[in-house]
Amino acid sequence: MKSLEIKVVRKILEAGMRIAETNRRILKEKGITSFNFIGAPGAGKTSLLLKLIENLKDRYRIGVIEGDLATTRDAEKIYQTGVPVVQINTEGGCHLDANLVGKALENLPLEDIDILFIENVGNLVCPTAFDLGEDYKVGILSVPEGDDKPEKYPVIVKVSKAIVLNKIDMLPYFRFDRERFYFPIKKLSPSMPIFEVSCETGEGISKVVEWIISKVT
Amino acid sequence: MKSLEIKVVRKILEAGMRIAETNRRILKEKGITSFNFIGAPGAGKTSLLLKLIENLKDRYRIGVIEGDLATTRDAEKIYQTGVPVVQINTEGGCHLDANLVGKALENLPLEDIDILFIENVGNLVCPTAFDLGEDYKVGILSVPEGDDKPEKYPVIVKVSKAIVLNKIDMLPYFRFDRERFYFPIKKLSPSMPIFEVSCETGEGISKVVEWIISKVT
Numbered sequence: 224m225k226s227l228e229i230k231v232v233r234k235i236l237e238a239g240m241r242i243a244e245t246n247r248r249i250l251k252e253k254g255i256t257s258f259n260f261i262g263a264p265g266a267g268k269t270s271l272l273l274k275l276i277e278n279l280k281d282r283y284r285i286g287v288i289e290g291d292l293a294t295t296r297d298a299e300k301i302y303q304t305g306v307p308v309v310q311i312n313t314e315g316g317c318h319l320d321a322n323l324v325g326k327a328l329e330n331l332p333l334e335d336i337d338i339l340f341i342e343n344v345g346n347l348v349c350p351t352a353f354d355l356g357e358d359y360k361v362g363i364l365s366v367p368e369g370d371d372k373p374e375k376y377p378v379i380v381k382v383s384k385a386i387v388l389n390k391i392d393m394l395p396y397f398r399f400d401r402e403r404f405y406f407p408i409k410k411l412s413p414s415m416p417i418f419e420v421s422c423e424t425g426e427g428i429s430k431v432v433e434w435i436i437s438k439v440t
Numbered sequence: 441m442k443s444l445e446i447k448v449v450r451k452i453l454e455a456g457m458r459i460a461e462t463n464r465r466i467l468k469e470k471g472i473t474s475f476n477f478i479g480a481p482g483a484g485k486t487s488l489l490l491k492l493i494e495n496l497k498d499r500y501r502i503g504v505i506e507g508d509l510a511t512t513r514d515a516e517k518i519y520q521t522g523v524p525v526v527q528i529n530t531e532g533g534c535h536l537d538a539n540l541v542g543k544a545l546e547n548l549p550l551e552d553i554d555i556l557f558i559e560n561v562g563n564l565v566c567p568t569a570f571d572l573g574e575d576y577k578v579g580i581l582s583v584p585e586g587d588d589k590p591e592k593y594p595v596i597v598k599v600s601k602a603i604v605l606n607k608i609d610m611l612p613y614f615r616f617d618r619e620r621f622y623f624p625i626k627k628l629s630p631s632m633p634i635f636e637v638s639c640e641t642g643e644g645i646s647k648v649v650e651w652i653i654s655k656v657t
């Protein structure tokens with residue numbers, strides 16, 4: 224049973240990797256730079272996206288893929304900004320996969336997109352294990368979640384190319400030790416950019432915008 | 441390939457269900473009532489546990505299983521209270537399963553436990569799909585995560601026997617519409633107990649304690 228399981232799981236993973244490579248090739252051909260936003264429920268992924276779109280949409284053509292278990296709430300918010308958006312409902316699935324993203328790409332005007340933002344399902348764990356064919360994974364954490372999260376969820380640090388710490392306007396109301404937050408990130412990845420932001424007040428957003436622009440090909 | 445996959449996945453699930461039934465039988469034989477706490481990272485699962493232990497430990501003998509991807513931070517906090525605790529590190533796994541819990545049970549003094557609290561890995565999605573052999577799943581959400589979480593993550597509502605809304609001391613600082621939070625819960629499960637608490641101030645904890653006691657056999 225065990226070896227059969229391993230064989231089947233490997234075949235599923237290999238199939239996923241092939242589709243991720245196809246997505247990557249398509250995005251490259253179209254000259255699209257892509258970002259996969261990963262964070263727990265309520266970390267502020269959609270709020271950050273809205274702020275980034277607001278700051279980038281006059282200079283770049285943006286597209287969005289919204290991942291959620293249920294509802295189209297997030298896609299509706301993005302739609303209001305005027306950028307093309309496709310909602311994926313995973314119907315209980317805990318992460319986006321390359322196959323779902325590949326299907327979403329078919330429904331976006333790829334010729335007219337410079338930057339693709341993918342908002343993953345709210346989950347700090349599972350989405351880290353799946354290559355969607357994106358260029359950069361970005362980890363979104365927030366002050367109310369606590370300063371121990373990078374230490375307790377090291378996978379998000381390992382796979383991310385940048386970490387955003389959201390809701391810093393809430394720092395006065397929570398016991399949150401910046402040192403304790405930064406230390407495990409710097410230990411695992413000394414050159415990791417860490418952006419402290421508040422999507423509520425707009426503080427720090429410009430630094431994320433600059434980083435995004437520096438990655439656009 | 442597809443039918444082979446389905447067969448293998450079914451065998452894995454069936455094996456998990458058998459182990460869950462074994463856990464359930466063992467817990468029943470020992471007269472233990474068990475609760476599986478599920479919530480996103482930072483929702484306050486450990487803080488709630490600490491409050492419940494404080495309020496229950498003079499009347500009941502308590503045991504704890506702590507699930508985390510990495511570190512023994514949470515188990516250390518529980519250990520300070522003097523109750524027996526076993527830490528499970530999933531090494532990246534996104535949920536506890538019956539097999540892991542079965543092994544943890546072997547390391548707890550079951551003869552001397554009335555109430556077993558299991559704290560799952562911080563994840564609002566995957567843990568909802570796994571029967572550990574526990575009596576009650578309890579969903580832990582928090583104000584900073586946003587009022588839209590029950591609607592966006594309906595699985596937690598479907599499997600839970602009670603919902604705890606933590607960090608209500610933060611209500612003045614967040615846009616949080618109670619109606620919007622309650623509505624999808626009441627729609628899916630009209631008689632669901634919903635407890636508003638603050639593990640920081642202690643507000644509302646006594647109601648959760650009463651509910652726990654009402655379930656103890």
